[in-house]
Amino acid sequence: MEDHELYAAIGEDGFRRLVAAFYRQVPTDSILGPMYPPDDLEGAEQRFRDFLVGRFGGPPRYMEQRGHPRLRMRHAPFPVTPAARDRWLQLMHVALTDAALPADADALLREFFDGVANMLINQPA
Numbered sequence: 001m002e003d004h005e006l007y008a009a010i011g012e013d014g015f016r017r018l019v020a021a022f023y024r025q026v027p028t029d030s031i032l033g034p035m036y037p038p039d040d041l042e043g044a045e046q047r048f049r050d051f052l053v054g055r056f057g058g059p060p061r062y063m064e065q066r067g068h069p070r071l072r073m074r075h076a077p078f079p080v081t082p083a084a085r086d087r088w089l090q091l092m093h094v095a096l097t098d099a100a101l102p103a104d105a106d107a108l109l110r111e112f113f114d115g116v117a118n119m120l121i122n123q124p125a
Contacts, residue, residue, distance in 0.1 A: 009102060
């Protein structure tokens with residue numbers, strides 16, 4: 001499966017299930033929870049969902065509303081250490097399992113998330 005085919009394969013519902021499963025875990029997580037403003041979890045969830053939808057072939061809502069993702073710049077204020085990366089990936093892998101996406105979609109997303117999470121590390125351990 002190619003990146004641009006993912007949206008056609010899982011649609012809005014697949015991305016909604018995935019991102020909701022991830023954000024259900026965030027508020028109580030000792031590493032990631034403090035990085036997310038509790039009064040804007042819903043907004044963070046929407047932005048992440050819109051980013052993924054646009055990145056994988058769906059409507060470009062994120063780009064229309066916020067411009068280029070500039071992921072490193074947007075994450076610069078947060079201490080993305082190797083431990084934070086590992087925890088983010090742990091929660092995302094749980095979310096992928098919970099979302100029960102088709103195997104090829106799951107594999108594509110795991111590879112994407114692993115690469116992006118490594119790229120976003122901005123502080124040593």
